[in-house]
Every structure is written in structure tokens, then in C-alpha cells.
Amino acid sequence: MNEESLFSLKNAWFRAAVGLTIVCFVISALIGFVWLPSAQSDPQFQGIWNAICSAAGVPRQWHPVESAVPPTVKLSRVELESHQFDDASGLSIGRGATLALRCTMCHGPHGISDANSPNLAGQSATVVYKQLQDFQSGARTSAVMSPMARDLADQDMRDIAVYYASLKPAAPVRGDAPAIVAVGAPLRNIPACASCHGGVDHKIGSPWLDGLPAAYVKAQLAAFANGSRHNDISEQMRNIARNMTPEEIATAAAWYAGQPHP
The missing domain is CATH 1.10.760.10 (Cytochrome c-like domain)
Incomplete structure (x- = not known):
């Protein structure tokens, strides 16, 4: 049997293989896009259309841009550049x-x-x-x-x-950085403080924390955590502060202030 006749619909085995493949595809699609999502108790999966859209990862309804919900608070609009003040006179x-x-x-x-x-x-x-x-x-x-x-x-x-x-900055005397400052808590999406605020790296717009009063740092982290302060870029500090424990906040604040940390 030559190759042309092997992959021809005249070949009964080829027709059977194609048919079996189609049947498997249809059954898999029904299970994955209809039956499994419909078996969930979450309301967003109720109904065949909702189940299919949820399984496929696409919106169940496309909303026009005009319906976007505006932010309830004023956000920072400041654009910063790394060499913005290099030519200060x-x-x-x-x-x-x-x-x-x-x-x-x-x-x-x-x-x-x-x-x-x-x-x-x-x-x-x-x-x-x-x-x-x-x-x-x-x-x-x-x-x-x-x-x-x-x-x-x-x-x-x-x-x-x-x-x-x-001006000459404050230079607090302190020991080795605690874990929350040096390495963060990656499993809770908390990067090292030093990766943005100096020590390992410094990102534009992120303040140096060396020497800042512990009470001030704790107050700002609490404000980020509860959302009363919201001028951070892309909610970075709000997301971090929400995941920090009170003990971690106190430890970081004390270390940057040059105080013995708990």
C-alpha cells in the first residue's frame, strides 16, 4: 500500500482513525468546557455559555470602555526620570x-x-x-x-x-539587616525592602529609608495597608504592606531608624 492510499478516505483504517479523533475531541471539549465548569457551585459558572467562557478564559460579556469604573481616590500623575535633577544649579x-x-x-x-x-x-x-x-x-x-x-x-x-x-543624610548605627529588609518574604509576595529603598538597589521614586523615625515608617506602612495612602506607583507599596505582619513592620521600622529591632 503506497503512502497516498494510506492517508486516503478510501482507507477504512484511516477513516476510523479520523472519526475516533473527532469523537475524542468533542467528548474532551464537552467535559472541559461544559461538564466540569457546570459542576462548580460558583455562580459565574452557571449556564452553558458562562461555563464555556469561564473555561476558555474569555469575558462572558464585553463592556464598552465608557463603562470603566473611575478610581475613587486621586492617583499620582507625576512622571519621573532618573536624571531629572542632575543639572541642578x-x-x-x-x-x-x-x-x-x-x-x-x-x-x-x-x-x-x-x-x-x-x-x-x-x-x-x-x-x-x-x-x-x-x-x-x-x-x-x-x-x-x-x-x-x-x-x-x-x-x-x-x-x-x-x-x-x-544635605548630608543621617547615618544610623545598626547591625545586620533583618530578614524582612534583606530578603523579604517571597512566598507572600513581599520583596526585600533593600531592593528598592537602598542597600541592594534603589528604584526611582522610592525614598531612602535610612534614619527615618520608626514611628513615621510604621505609620506610613499602616496607611498603605489600609489604603488611606495611595500615591504609590502601581499599588506596589499597598500590596506589600497588606501582606506584612505587625511584627515585620515594627522590625523594618526599628532597623531603618537605627533602633534595636524586636
Whole structure:
């Protein structure tokens, strides 16, 4: 028997093989797309059409773009670039020093806070600039900072940012980083703090945490976790903070502040 006749419908064995394949395909499709999904108790699988769509991973109903639900809170619209402030001039830093006189009561005369406000000395200029923009737009709210940022011009924010970035940062004395800082908790989708906030790597827009008061860090993580602070990019910090335990939050905050961690 030549190859042409072997794969011909005139060949009874070939017809049987094709027919059996089709039957197996139909039975598998019915089981996978209809019977198994329909056996689920979840309402989204009820009905043949819903079961097929759910099994295939496609929407049961296509919604027009206009029906998208708008966010219930203001989100950060600030666009940052890694070299955004590299060309800062001495004049800009000097103007920032003058503008920052109003900030000394909370953030200290040299950017090191004696209260539980964040230290700004040595902080990345992109971080300070973004937070001021967010306070002004309402993406981040504070009874103190929102009014302070309300009337600042964009250049004012840039000048303040480069001024604080030019100052010598706090240098807390501490031992080896705890696990939550050094490696995170990968099984709970918690990356190492050091992978974004310095130590291993530093991502643009992520603040240096060295020397920040423990009470401030704990308060911000709690705000991210409960959603009252929502100016993080792509909800990164909200997703992380929700998965952290109170003990992990306290440990990370204490270590960055240079305090003995629990």
C-alpha cells in the first residue's frame, strides 16, 4: 500500500482513525468546557455559555470602555526620570534653602527631624519632588503638608528637592539587616525592602529609608495597608504592606531608624 492510499478516505483504517479523533475531541471539549465548569457551585459558572467562557478564559460579556469604573481616590500623575535633577544649579539649591525655612519646624534646620517627621537630608530629589506634587494634587493627603504644598510653583518644588538632596543624610548605627529588609518574604509576595529603598538597589521614586523615625515608617506602612495612602506607583507599596505582619513592620521600622529591632 503506497503512502497516498494510506492517508486516503478510501482507507477504512484511516477513516476510523479520523472519526475516533473527532469523537475524542468533542467528548474532551464537552467535559472541559461544559461538564466540569457546570459542576462548580460558583455562580459565574452557571449556564452553558458562562461555563464555556469561564473555561476558555474569555469575558462572558464585553463592556464598552465608557463603562470603566473611575478610581475613587486621586492617583499620582507625576512622571519621573532618573536624571531629572542632575543639572541642578547652585542658584536652585540656594533658592531651595530659602524656601525650606518654612519646613524646619518639622523636618529640622538641616533636614534631620527631632520629631517623628521624615528626615529629608540626603533624600533623593525625585522623591521630595514627587511627594510635594502629590500633596498639592491631593494624591497624598496630610493636614500639615497639603496646605504647605498648595501654593508652591513647580520650580519651587524642584528647588526644595535639590536643596534637601544636597544635605548630608543621617547615618544610623545598626547591625545586620533583618530578614524582612534583606530578603523579604517571597512566598507572600513581599520583596526585600533593600531592593528598592537602598542597600541592594534603589528604584526611582522610592525614598531612602535610612534614619527615618520608626514611628513615621510604621505609620506610613499602616496607611498603605489600609489604603488611606495611595500615591504609590502601581499599588506596589499597598500590596506589600497588606501582606506584612505587625511584627515585620515594627522590625523594618526599628532597623531603618537605627533602633534595636524586636
